[in-house]
Amino acid sequence: MKFNRRKTRQIQIGKVGIGSDFPISVQSMTTTKTKDVESTLSQIYELASNGADIVRVTCNEVDAATGLVEITQRSPVPIVADVHFQYKLALAAIDAGVNGLRLNPGNIRKEQQIKEVAKEALSANIPIRIGVNGGSLDKDLLEKYGDATPEALVESALKELKYLEDVGFFDIKISVKHSNVPLMIESYRLLAEKVDYPLHLGVTEAGPLPGGLIKSTAGIGTLLSEGIGDTIRYSLTTDPVEEAKSGRALLEYLGLRERNSLDLIACPSCGRAEVDVIKVAEEAQDALNNENIPLQVAVMGCVVNGPGEARSADLGIAAGKNKGHLFIKGEVVRVVNEKEMVDALLSEAKLIIEQGIDARLAAADKNAAEIARKDANDLINSQGDINNFLERKKSVVEISSNTDIEN
DSSP: OOOOOOOOOEEETTTTSSSSTTTEEEEEOOSTTTHHHHHHHHHHHHHTTTSSEEEEEEEHHHHHHHHHHHHHHHSSOOOOEEEEEOOHHHHHHHHHHHHHHHHHHHHOOOHHHHHHHHHHHHHHHHOOEEEEEEGGOOOOOHHSSSSOOHHHHHHHHHHHHHHHHHHOOOOOOEEBSSSSHHHHHHHHHHHHOOOOOHHHHHHHHTTTTTHHHHHHHHHHHHHHHOOOOSSSSBBBOHHHHHHHHHHHHHHHOOOOTOSSEEEEEEEEOOOOOOOOOHHHHHHHHHEEEEEOEEEEEEEESSSHHHHHHHTSSSSEEEEEEEEEEEEEEEEEEEEGGGHHHHHHHHHHHHHHHHHHHHHHHHHTTHHHHHHHHHHHHHHHHHHTTTTOOHHHHHHHHHHOTTOOOOO
């Protein structure tokens, strides 16, 4: 399934294209002091290696702006300067060589100052994000609407947008973040109806794990499924590397970016399981993550339904009694000892990456499928058919043949 993305204008942040013609990008933000150049660059490199396409860095003082001169030259990804209150720091960041700006309309309010920044950004050929935030909304709009409503956030964005457009500036991205997920979703829906600029999605101040992760996924995922959104950020109270990982994973799970990391799926276990599925899944995840395996891998606790239920996975293991059925795209290719299951997954994953799925299917153990069928039948005979297929079919026949049923 593919989502129909909202058609937008296109902008460029350094080497990263933003808009409906480009892949959706992941953004995060450093937590270091920008004036500490080495610490900031170290975190930027870590973010980039974990999925961040763009990194935002605070520019809250003169020393921070000075640090940006070296940071922008050495960064592996485009750098966006985050500026609040002091418009002159935005001018300094432009001079330092940043690839983009984020301005908050809630605290840089003077029209002439905003237009001056826009003119300099135009000369430097860098974009500006209008970063509206429900927690720092202009007090006049709070008085008008009584709260940080979707209408208030969108009006703030449109007011700032007009200032930029008045001076011929159109390299713009917009965000209308809110900490309340339903209000965040409604704000972006409303804004998407009014402008064709690319949008940056995020639930602001989402908080620590696991709540912050759940809120961010609910808000961002909902909008992405509607085709809204061109860059995303998980605003989590944790190591920002988790933001980058989570954002990248969400895009991969939705099919909006090519998979370059592990997607491990596993059953929640049940009474039929002959092994500790949770333990095996955790061990498999650790082993595969350590090798940076970019496949969808399944760990299933049942040889009866496991390979069928996870047939879309590139690779998987279904646990039986003292055995594991190794399968590729739902076809059992090998039966291994229970103690070897995780090692067998890792070994086969490496071979799939090296040789391809078709080659590994062709190399399957010719007896594996027959052994798997026998193991599944033995399990049904020993545990019973917990799905009660035969009894249910008999019941359906009896009901449907009842002469009292009206035509």
